[in-house]
Amino acid sequence: MNGGADRPPNRLDGRTAFVTGAAIGIGRAIATRLAQEGADLMLFDINQAEAEETAHLVRAAGRRCVVIRGDVGDYVQVKIAVDSCVQVLGSIDIMVNNAGISPMGTIADTSLEDFRNVFRVNVDGVFHGCKAVAPHMMERKSGKIINISSWFGKVGKHSYGPYCASKFAVIGLTQSMAMEMAAHGVNVNAVCPGTIVNTGMREQADREAVRLGRLTARQRESGIPLGRVGLPQDISRVVAFLASEDADYMTGQSINVTGGLLMH
Ligand SMILES: NC(=O)c1ccc[n+]([C@@H]2O[C@H](COP(=O)([O-])OP(=O)(O)OC[C@H]3O[C@@H](n4cnc5c(N)ncnc54)[C@H](O)[C@@H]3O)[C@@H](O)[C@H]2O)c1
Numbered sequence: 210m211n212g213g214a215d216r217p218p219n220r221l222d223g224r225t226a227f228v229t230g231a232a233i234g235i236g237r238a239i240a241t242r243l244a245q246e247g248a249d250l251m252l253f254d255i256n257q258a259e260a261e262e263t264a265h266l267v268r269a270a271g272r273r274c275v276v277i278r279g280d281v282g283d284y285v286q287v288k289i290a291v292d293s294c295v296q297v298l299g300s301i302d303i304m305v306n307n308a309g310i311s312p313m314g315t316i317a318d319t320s321l322e323d324f325r326n327v328f329r330v331n332v333d334g335v336f337h338g339c340k341a342v343a344p345h346m347m348e349r350k351s352g353k354i355i356n357i358s359s360w361f362g363k364v365g366k367h368s369y370g371p372y373c374a375s376k377f378a379v380i381g382l383t384q385s386m387a388m389e390m391a392a393h394g395v396n397v398n399a400v401c402p403g404t405i406v407n408t409g410m411r412e413q414a415d416r417e418a419v420r421l422g423r424l425t426a427r428q429r430e431s432g433i434p435l436g437r438v439g440l441p442q443d444i445s446r447v448v449a450f451l452a453s454e455d456a457d458y459m460t461g462q463s464i465n466v467t468g469g470l471l472m473h
Pocket of ligand 1: 229230231232233234235236253254255256279280281282307308309310311330357358359360401402403404405406407408409410411
């Protein structure tokens with residue numbers, strides 16, 4: 210397995226990043242990686258206690274870090290946090306809209322309330338982050354926005370209807386915003402993770418799989434072309450690349466990071 214050890218380059222020296230859903234899982238790995246590459250961080254999450262743990266990792270990398278407890282589904286909270294990030298850390302060069310939820314259930318069994326809640330977090334949350342940061346990035350004529358979608362944003366899956374629909378929507382928002390922001394010097398891309406372990410979402414999905422008599426992520430590992438499940442670090446490395454000048458000529462893309470599970 211080669212998902213962990215690496216020596217990060219200093220591609221993000223002097224940059225400032227805002228990461229939603231940074232308390233655990235993929236968001237924590239993203240925050241840590243951006244810090245290791247030189248960025249100062251603001252972390253935005255409903256889970257303040259775990260977000261403070263992530264902040265320790267960021268500070269251990271020698272970078273400044275501020276935690277704000279908040280809900281991506283509430284635009285006012287996101288806007289206040291974005292504005293205070295600009296005030297306290299000086300700017301936002303990188304916006305990572307990562308917070309998400311993935312309750313399982315067939316469409317027939319999903320209540321209207323549960324469906325709307327998935328959209329409230331996964332779609333409204335991304336829209337709120339993009340909208341709040343857009344004027345700042347347009348004024349500075351630079352910026353990188355990275356939205357975390359999923360390989361379920363490109364193919365439908367049994368028992369994941371609301372989640373799939375929300376992740377398809379993230380790709381639509383990403384492509385439209387990429388067109389709108391291109392003339393303003395802002396790149397907007399999405400990352401589509403595959404089966405990523407060591408996250409809260411994966412633990413919940415595996416518990417559900419066991420309950421329904423289905424295979425867990427590890428039990429499905431042999432079906433992944435690269436022969437292993439993904440780790441949060443597999444995603445954070447690609448996010449750091451998209452946040453860097455190395456990806457200056459990329460916008461509107463939805464990059465699969467799936468070990469080959471999906472190839473389009
Ligand atoms: N784990 C996977 O296999 C996988 C696969 C594809 C896509 N993704 C996507 O990656 C992203 C991160 O997922 P993860 O697996 O790390 O999940 P996770 O459950 O480990 O982390 C999600 C984070 O988002 C936060 N969050 C949830 N609702 C929030 C809200 N309303 N406001 C602010 N913060 C909120 C949680 O507190 C948590 O810190 C999600 O968008 C998810 O859909 C994950």
